Amino acid sequence: MPGPDSLFVFAEISIGLAGFTGITTALYARDTWHPFDRFRTVSLLIISFGALAFARVPHGLHLLGVPDETLWRICSGAFVAFAFVTAIAVMRLQPPGYSSVPFYPLVLASYAALISVAVGLFPQASSALYFAALFLNLGIAGLLFLRVASSVLASPSE
Numbered sequence: 001m002p003g004p005d006s007l008f009v010f011a012e013i014s015i016g017l018a019g020f021t022g023i024t025t026a027l028y029a030r031d032t033w034h035p036f037d038r039f040r041t042v043s044l045l046i047i048s049f050g051a052l053a054f055a056r057v058p059h060g061l062h063l064l065g066v067p068d069e070t071l072w073r074i075c076s077g078a079f080v081a082f083a084f085v086t087a088i089a090v091m092r093l094q095p096p097g098y099s100s101v102p103f104y105p106l107v108l109a110s111y112a113a114l115i116s117v118a119v120g121l122f123p124q125a126s127s128a129l130y131f132a133a134l135f136l137n138l139g140i141a142g143l144l145f146l147r148v149a150s151s152v153l154a155s156p157s158e
Contacts, residue, residue: 004062007055010134014052017141018045024145024152035095037151043090044144050086051137054079058130072126076117079133083111103140110136 021044028037054075061071087107094100113133117126 004059006131007059007134010055010131010138011052013138014048014055014141017138017145018048018052021045021048021145021148024149028152034151036098037148039093039095039098040144040148040151042093044141044148046086046090047137047141047144050079050082051134051141054082055134069120069123069126072117072130073120076114076126076130076133079130080111080114080118083107083114083137103143106136106140110140 021041025041057078058071058075061074062068066074091100110133113129113136116122117129117133122129
């Protein structure tokens with residue numbers, strides 16, 4: 001299996017994002033949260049823990065003896081199903097007036113990579129496309145984290 005060390009790095013980044021999100025929310029001393037900040041925090045945690053899980057699943061399947069080509073297809077199919085279900089759930093939680101449009105290119109690129117692996121379009125590039133999808137998901141989580149952190153550091157509006 002190519003890249004188990006890279007998968008560990010993705011898992012560590014996911015844990016780091018979730019952990020720092022916990023720290024920033026603990027520092028959020030305001031009495032009320034803006035609905036956008038609450039939404040961003042929940043979305044960030046869902047994406048981080050999803051990326052953590054799907055960074056670890058390939059290693060577990062490899063230990064079970066699943067062949068590499070099948071391993072990446074199974075992981076990609078499960079990841080795209082998870083991403084699709086969570087995208088629907090997150091859209092239902094989205095507060096009125098919040099725009100997710102800046103994230104659409106990253107989400108669509110991630111879906112394209114995962115679907116192409118799941119259906120076996122590029123068998124030689126399966127692991128690279130899977131890693132790209134994980135990277136894109138962590139990119140989205142990183143952008144959400146920056147927005148949450150900047151909100152915490154901003155002075156409260158009167």
